[in-house]
Amino acid sequence: MRPWQKVLIVAVNIYLLLFFGPVAGFDIFRIIPEIASKPSTLLQQLLIGIANGSIIAIIALGYTLVYGIIELVNFAHGDVYMLGAFMSLTIIGAFGVTAESTGAQKIVAILVAFLGAVAFTATANVTIERVAYRRLRNAPRLASLISAIGVSFILQNVGLFWGGLKAFFPIMGVNAAAPKAFPELIGRIDVFKDILGWNVPISFSTKDLLVITVASSLMIGLRLFVQYTRLGKAMRATAENRDAAKIMGIDVDRVIAFTFLLGGSLAGAAGLLVGLYNNTAVFTMGFTAGLRAFTSAVLGGIGNITGAMLGGFLIGILAAFSDQYFSSRWTNAWVFAVLVLVLVFRPTGLLGESIGQKA
């Protein structure tokens, strides 16, 4: 694109934004005084956005890992995350812990749920790769994409079936497809007011803290793993050029299977985390979360781990701001408008590299 074309696009967009923005809630003359009169709300929404964004980011990592290595948009990833939430719910239900249980009981249940969910989703993801993707690896790319969509539907139905197993898991409730209530295991204690004793108008609960801490440590851990371990190096080599990696003695099949294992574990962890955070699990949650997460991965530059995190945070914050200052009716429209705008200027995403050099 020539520079003058870019300038023109920017000008047109600014014009459209000022002219039509108010229809979708973007009314600067209302928003600026609103922010000025109550700046604490801005910080509050920023915190909400970061907490939501960190969950989106963990799921986005699953998309970006797989895409980075075999250039497949793994549409089933969101549904693997949903199964993670269902597995956690099942285990927590089996322990019978509720909001009133003692701290030790809760911690044991959460730990077992974490291990169980992660092991389950990791196995599921590896199996999916083995059954649905490996044979199609050298087929035209559309074939594995369709296969992924098919797996996504299968998993949704597994979730629907699972949700109907009330006879075995009473926690699933009367209705197979209805949202399931996840017990409130992490107390909602305000960190600023009740723990630090600050008298601020912003609430930041132990739950938000937990989500942000766990998500950031998982993300940083993954980043370090891929950057500094032998296996991480093998993953990067496979992503760079599969054939060359093979020639150098890397077992490509194993590396790819491992990538799915890693992605699946992250999805399982995210499933438990969301269950504890939002206290809801429903069989369609994977599709919705997957859409946002995939968008984040594209926004940040698909295939790029840091990019997926950045994209997740940006979308979380943007959605929170849109709910507060624009209009919740238009939140999804704003999220995708920003995505389109970013892709116009950086077709490979914010931190993405050129895709052309991939094998």
Next chain:
Amino acid sequence: MTSKRTYIVVSLLVMVSIVLAACGGGGGAAQTGGTIKVVSDLPMTGSSLGQTQTIVNAITQAFEEKGNKVCGGKYTIEYQAFDDASAALGKWDPDVVTQNAKTYAADASIVAVIGTFNSGAAKLMIPILNPENLVMVSPANTYPGLTKPGKGEANEPDVYYPNGTRNYSRVVPADDLQGAVAAQWAKDLGATSVYILDDQELYGKGVADVFDKTAKEIGINVLGHEGIDGKAADYKALATKIKDLVPDLIYFGGITQNNAGQLVKDIRNVGYEGNFMGPDGIFEQAFIEAAGEAAENVYVTFGGIPPSELQGAAATWRESYKSKFGSDPEVYTVYGYVAAATLINAFESICAAGGNPTDRKAVRDAVFATKDFDSILGKFSIDANGDTTITAMSGSQVQGGEFKFVTLLGGG
């Protein structure tokens, strides 16, 4: 050689049997009455199943009480329940609804459709069935624009009736009553300011718009009216915004499947302590389970009377339902029964007048001619728009994890 001969013999047998079957079917219908086929179109995959299965039960019950026969045993009623939901959406699916409608239109033996459950689905189905003169009796659609001029969009309801004759009727009161009644109830509960949310669907937005309009008319301060994404993971940001405005009451026009449970949870979690009210779309156990403790004290209006408050003939029906199916009826179940009874009444009246109840036009006209029909909910008529004349509504509140009847609302 043998195999070839066997093949010829078998094919001949098959052909002969087909011809015989065709003759038998045709001849039978002409002489001794015949079969009247009725279908129901309800979402039976997804969380609506809790409601819809009971409606199917009640329809079956109504027909079975007549031995599945009408007109003195001359005609046999054959009932089939269709599903208009898909697993992918977990609720009614526009593609499935359209597909179903085409199936009904094409099958000439179908003379009446009991459905739909969701108003959005009715919007798609009515215009397909209208040119076929196929009558619909809905046990649950409450969107006013389907029948009432001036209550929905400017081109409603005529846009649904391309051949100019109404073919859609319902036995539940419409939302123009429910939204208005809810606003009045909010005022009676002492609310002076409200914040209104809807799930951006036909039903939810319809109720919320009427609530909005009525609230302004009766002097309640409407602080805002927004739509939510029914599939979002959470609503903390929106809940934070609403809490800062301190409305006395938050009204949500929408259904459980569009995340009403999560919405209430997030609203309570950010520390909002005012009232929360919703329409009958959240009047089901699934909502209480989804919202958990946050459901406590939520007010719900319902365009009818909850099963536990049914009186007289309806109470007798409730007990017979319980003993037959071993569970309590849900809120729309009784309307499923009444819808089926309305059809039986229509078939009988056709026969009484010497008509043919397998004729779609005759059935349609007979349903619209329903007058002072003595149903288990009392006497009612179907007016020219296809609406029932029953207007009784009720208000309930979640107390101790279940809906408790609080008060009767509206007329009747």
